[in-house]
Amino acid sequence: TINIMIDGIETKVAKGTTILEAARDLDIHIPSLCYLKGVNHSSSCRVCVVEVGPRLIASCTLKAEEGMKIQTNTKKVREARKTSVELLLSDHDRECLSCSRSGGCELQTVSNDLNIRTVTYVGEKSNQEKDYTSPSIYRDASKCILCGRCVGACGTMQTVGAINFAKRGFDTVISTAFGRPLEESTCVNCGQCIMACPVGALTEHENINDVWNALENTSKYVVVQTAPAVRVALGEEFGLPVGTRVTGKMVAALRKLGFDKVFDTNFGADLTIMEEGTELISRLNSGQNLPLMTSCCPGWVKFMEHNFPDRLDNLSTCKSPHEMEGAMVKSYFAKKMGIDPKNIIVVSIMPCTAKKFEGAREELSNESMQDVDWVLTTRELAAMIKEAGIDFVNLKGEAFDSPIGEGSGAAVIFGATGGVAEAALRTVFEITSGKDLETIEYTAVRGMDGIKENVIELPNGQKIRTAVVHGLGNARKLMEAMERGEKTYEFIEVMACVGGCITGGGQPIVDARTSERIDIKAERAKAIYTEDEAQTVRKSHKNPYIKALYDEFLGTPNSHLAHELLHTHYVK
Numbered sequence: 001t002i003n004i005m006i007d008g009i010e011t012k013v014a015k016g017t018t019i020l021e022a023a024r025d026l027d028i029h030i031p032s033l034c035y036l037k038g039v040n041h042s043s044s045c046r047v048c049v050v051e052v053g054p055r056l057i058a059s060c061t062l063k064a065e066e067g068m069k070i071q072t073n074t075k076k077v078r079e080a081r082k083t084s085v086e087l088l089l090s091d092h093d094r095e096c097l098s099c100s101r102s103g104g105c106e107l108q109t110v111s112n113d114l115n116i117r118t119v120t121y122v123g124e125k126s127n128q129e130k131d132y133t134s135p136s137i138y139r140d141a142s143k144c145i146l147c148g149r150c151v152g153a154c155g156t157m158q159t160v161g162a163i164n165f166a167k168r169g170f171d172t173v174i175s176t177a178f179g180r181p182l183e184e185s186t187c188v189n190c191g192q193c194i195m196a197c198p199v200g201a202l203t204e205h206e207n208i209n210d211v212w213n214a215l216e217n218t219s220k221y222v223v224v225q226t227a228p229a230v231r232v233a234l235g236e237e238f239g240l241p242v243g244t245r246v247t248g249k250m251v252a253a254l255r256k257l258g259f260d261k262v263f264d265t266n267f268g269a270d271l272t273i274m275e276e277g278t279e280l281i282s283r284l285n286s287g288q289n290l291p292l293m294t295s296c297c298p299g300w301v302k303f304m305e306h307n308f309p310d311r312l313d314n315l316s317t318c319k320s321p322h323e324m325e326g327a328m329v330k331s332y333f334a335k336k337m338g339i340d341p342k343n344i345i346v347v348s349i350m351p352c353t354a355k356k357f358e359g360a361r362e363e364l365s366n367e368s369m370q371d372v373d374w375v376l377t378t379r380e381l382a383a384m385i386k387e388a389g390i391d392f393v394n395l396k397g398e399a400f401d402s403p404i405g406e407g408s409g410a411a412v413i414f415g416a417t418g419g420v421a422e423a424a425l426r427t428v429f430e431i432t433s434g435k436d437l438e439t440i441e442y443t444a445v446r447g448m449d450g451i452k453e454n455v456i457e458l459p460n461g462q463k464i465r466t467a468v469v470h471g472l473g474n475a476r477k478l479m480e481a482m483e484r485g486e487k488t489y490e491f492i493e494v495m496a497c498v499g500g501c502i503t504g505g506g507q508p509i510v511d512a513r514t515s516e517r518i519d520i521k522a523e524r525a526k527a528i529y530t531e532d533e534a535q536t537v538r539k540s541h542k543n544p545y546i547k548a549l550y551d552e553f554l555g556t557p558n559s560h561l562a563h564e565l566l567h568t569h570y571v572k
């Protein structure tokens with residue numbers, strides 16, 4: 001350990017600890033902007049400066065040394081911090097009132113905290129164009145403060161590197177390669193750059209008005225479905241603690257917004273398990289295209305298309321759960337209700353920005369109708385609820401509609417890393433053994449290790465070696481280990497976002513300071529597993545609505561009709 005003194009308080013810290021971290025452990029708050037734990041340590045904003053002897057040093061990169069004496073609150077420190085923030089404000093597009101991050105913007109917080117009342121400097125504003133080209137991500141460089149947090153998320157964490165610093169000195173910008181539109185870059189739409197951005201420079205490509213218009217259109221029947229991860233995060237937008245489950249309130253709010261039916265994507269998740277489980281069993285028997293890789297994460301699918309195109313046949317042919325559900329709404333449900341599917345609009349509420357891109361893919365349509373018409377993020381849903389003046393926190397819980405509404409516990413865990421694998425194993429084991437399992441929790445695939453492994457043996461002696469990865473950086477590592485022949489699996493679950501969809505790019509944004517204090521992933525995951533335990537049906541193949549769907553409409557899993565409506569194929 002190392003002995004240091006911060007503001008006259010003696011403390012011991014481990015070697016390698018930064019002064020910023022040491023101060024936070026003493027509850028001394030040093031403001032910062034560019035620092036994001038585990039993602040970015042560039043010390044570029046210089047807001048976190050402290051005084052050490054005669055010098056002002058950025059505390060986020062300053063490592064503790066024996067005997068170091070640090071002052072965090074002197075006139076010199078306060079003035080230097082103010083100057084740094086004022087310089088950032090001088091060329092910033094300060095349209096706070098109409099900015100989507102207003103209220104949650106870290107630049108706003110820091111300048112308020114530092115009592116900045118006037119901006120003395122006049123800087124030149126960015127002349128980079130606003131980029132609306134991507135169906136998922138919207139980038140507005142006039143709000144960018146060049147902190148580099150998005151670059152850390154996209155490059156270091158996701159190993160995509162779609163955006164990076166370009167040019168130098170006063171001309172420095174964040175840009176795609178050759179300044180091309182985001183749509184034409186290597187971006188996979190995961191939205192992790194949005195989650196990292198402290199200001200309003202990166203947001204989702206909004207579709208709120210498209211959905212309002214659909215709801216206004218009396219000739220349309222508008223169906224909404226909600227992803228597993230939304231229910232454990234939406235409450236945060238209304239001030240509820242991280243990890244609060246708001247399933248019933250969410251359903252009630254959607255009814256108030258005017259949707260004709262409120263369905264649960266969990267039904268689609270159960271359906272995916274039936275189809276993908278059957279696909280796994282048949283690949284195990286034929287030995288072809290193993291390992292089977294999940295394809296429900298559109299960020300991962302696009303990452304594969306860009307980086308490992310020769311492996312595309314390993315992807316499951318299953319559409320993702322909300323796409324399957326959209327397809328069922330426009331066929332099974334439409335038929336049952338006697339509605340022309342052309343008059344149905346399917347809206348998916350997702351924790352994800354990549355789902356916007358996925359929704360528009362031509363591989364995910366049927367008879368020239370998209371399976372899903374609009375995708376809104378958790379944040380956009382919150383915005384609509386606020387716009388409609390609904391008192392969300394005080395809503396009474398309501399239940400999803402039938403016959404497509406109900407999902408099992410196996411489905412809800414899709415929202416956390418390892419959930420799809422666990423749900424699949426619950427079903428595949430029982431289907432092949434014909435026995436009911438007592439213990440259905442596969443804890444080896446739970447938790448936040450980057451790469452998790454599990455082996456189960458089926459009654460016929462076949463082994464399923466499973467790997468679960470989350471975060472594209474981890475996915476790349478696993479793929480490379482497989483290419484080198486170091487690893488062999490039969491089944492792989494990949495989610496592009498670290499933690500899985502619970503921390504997807506469309507979820508409520510948590511500022512850097514809060515995310516250091518609260519383990520967001522762990523809290524939301526805990527809520528997901530509690531929701532699973534609360535269900536009476538916890539295995540996909542036991543969901544009575546799924547059984548009815550096969551009996552009344554699809555026949556058997558992987559049947560001809562199931563293939564036509566529920567499967568697709570991604571090609572090079």
Ligand code: HC0
Binds near residue numbers: 350355420502
């Ligand atoms: Fe996910 Fe999904 S679990 S991708 O992570 O598979 O977005 O929550 O909706 O479709 O079900 C996201 C979350 C989903 C889908 C499901 C899967």
Ligand code: SF4
Binds near residue numbers: 137163
């Ligand atoms: Fe990179 Fe993901 Fe942002 Fe695209 S959406 S720029 S891949 S972090």
Ligand code: SF4
Binds near residue numbers: 190300502503
């Ligand atoms: Fe979207 Fe989930 Fe994939 Fe993230 S992990 S890109 S939230 S589907």
